[in-house]
Amino acid sequence: MxxxxxxxxxxxxxxxxxxxxxxxxxxxxxxxxxxxxxxxxxxxxxxxxxxxxxxxxxxxxxxxxxxxxxxxxxxxxxxxxxxxxxxxxxxxDTPEEIVALYQCREVMEGLGARLCARHATSEQVEELKELCREMHAIEDATARVEVNSRFHSMIAQFSGNERVVDYLLDFRERVNRDMYLSSFNAVRTHDCDDEHDHIVDAIERHDEVAAENAMRQHINNAFIFKRANAEIQDKKLNEV
Known part of the structure; x- marks a missing residue:
């Protein structure tokens, strides 16, 4: 394709x-x-x-x-x-829509990671680590998106805050669409895997600040990739 x-x-x-x-x-x-x-x-x-x-x-x-x-x-x-x-x-997406979505994601998923670091049990941490191992081994884009989506949803669930879970569910399909696009980029895929590892490492140490910062940085990096990809597509379209 x-x-x-x-x-x-x-x-x-x-x-x-x-x-x-x-x-x-x-x-x-x-x-x-x-x-x-x-x-x-x-x-x-x-x-x-x-x-x-x-x-x-x-x-x-x-x-x-x-x-x-x-x-x-x-x-x-x-x-x-x-x-x-x-x-x-x-x-x-318009530039304004991209900014709005990722601003919300950064705040809400950052909060979810902070609360997850506070509340996650050892068994829940192991589940997150297992998902990280899966993502390192997966090459198929569809399978990656499924596991990646599960990873983010699981952190929200383990936060213990239902409003975080509900809020992220509202734009899950929209986020998954961006995950598919990034899954076709080998460099971004590798970086995502490393960023997920950093998030889980902070959660395992119950370092709330580090977990939130790692998640916010992860979402910001996804935003930078999304914006650059959109600009490239617009440029190619204008050249046709």
Whole structure:
């Protein structure tokens, strides 16, 4: 799968979708919606990428109507942009949206790490260390995101603060989308693994300040990568 923004001015000739099957008797438009949403959240469909209604319908073996309905639902999710007479594109985050998301993540996940260092049991620390070992060994992007997401969720859960857990759940899908993009970068992947180790080391020592600082630095590094990646994509798009 090519992970760049080549061809974003023109629709793809072919998408990598399979014909939709019955998903617990969901309406056809809902099945198309789930398929496209998953493709966007996992980075199969990249920001700025133009979506061709006819070609998607052909590959999914459905009519254009459920695809059109799925586009409308994705627009409500803030995942695509529909411009009359110009078509549909995968939404890219604005610089302001990127800053806002990562500011919130840094504060809330930093608090979660601090409280986790205060309350985590030895058994919980071992669970976190095991996840870190898994991430060091995983190369598949999808598997990495699943474990990485579990790592962050687990720290929030071990914090003992339900508001931290609920707050992070509100934008978990949005964060996972960024995790997919970073998982295709070997340097960022290696750095993430080391940063996770530092966080868990501080939690194991019950050093609340160090745990919070390590988590905040981790989120800030993710922000720097995300912003740089967005700028590169915008530059490539403008060069097309």
């Amino acid at each position: 090519t992970k760049d923004v080549k061809g974003t001015k023109e629709p793809k000739e072919m998408y990598h979708f399979s014909a939709v099957d019955s998903i617990e008797r969901l309406p056809l438009s809902e099945q198309v919606y789930v398929t496209l949403k998953q493709a966007i959240l996992t980075g199969e469909l990249l920001p700025h990428e133009k979506l061709n209604e006819v070609k998607i319908a052909e590959q999914l073996k459905v009519s254009a109507t459920p695809v059109r309905e799925a586009f409308r639902k994705l627009a409500k999710d803030n995942l695509v942009v529909i411009v009359p007479w110009k078509g549909v594109t995968v939404k890219a």
